[in-house]
Amino acid sequence: MPSKNQYDLVQNDDYDTRIPLHSEGAFHHGITFQAKFIGSLDVPRPTSRVEIVAAMRRIRYEFKAKGIKKKKVTIEISIDGVKVTLRKKKKRKHWTDDGKSTLLSHPIYRIFYVSHDSQDMKIFSYIARDGASNVFKCAVFKSNKKVSF
Numbered sequence: 001m002p003s004k005n006q007y008d009l010v011q012n013d014d015y016d017t018r019i020p021l022h023s024e025g026a027f028h029h030g031i032t033f034q035a036k037f038i039g040s041l042d043v044p045r046p047t048s049r050v051e052i053v054a055a056m057r058r059i060r061y062e063f064k065a066k067g068i069k070k071k072k073v074t075i076e077i078s079i080d081g082v083k084v085t086l087r088k089k090k091k092r093k094h095w096t097d098d099g100k101s102t103l104l105s106h107p108i109y110r111i112f113y114v115s116h117d118s119q120d121m122k123i124f125s126y127i128a129r130d131g132a133s134n135v136f137k138c139a140v141f142k143s144n145k146k147v148s149f
Contacts, residue, residue: 031077034087035142036142037072037139043055046113056117056138081106083105125139
């Protein structure tokens with residue numbers, strides 16, 4: 001029998017009073033937002049939340065220590081999966097998605113875990129299994145606003 005101190009991973013939707021930010025139909029077309037891509041690395045299959053947070057923080061600090069700049073990206077989430085594309089800057093300081101260059105693309109069934117950093121609510125990540133190599137990859141992002149999952 002689980003103790004009261006353990007985290008309950010299964011929530012009962014009957015008591016969820018939050019109002020959804022997007023309609024269910026929006027996910028069929030895809031929800032798009034902008035963030036900064038910090039980086040991604042191969043990680044061993046995580047077995048606990050502690051390992052997932054450790055991987056996310058390791059990626060942040062490794063990329064920061066190496067002086068690798070964050071890339072401005074557009075993230076599109078749909079029922080098909082997650083697609084991350086690089087944003088290109090046009091003249092006159094307008095952002096465009098013309099000539100998209102895809103950094104990451106993962107079908108929804110390959111997404112293993114999605115999380116945010118409890119110490120910095122602007123940092124979030126997801127772990128997905130790569131289709132070709134079956135290796136787990138952790139991709140870390142920074143949003144302009146606090147993330148809530």
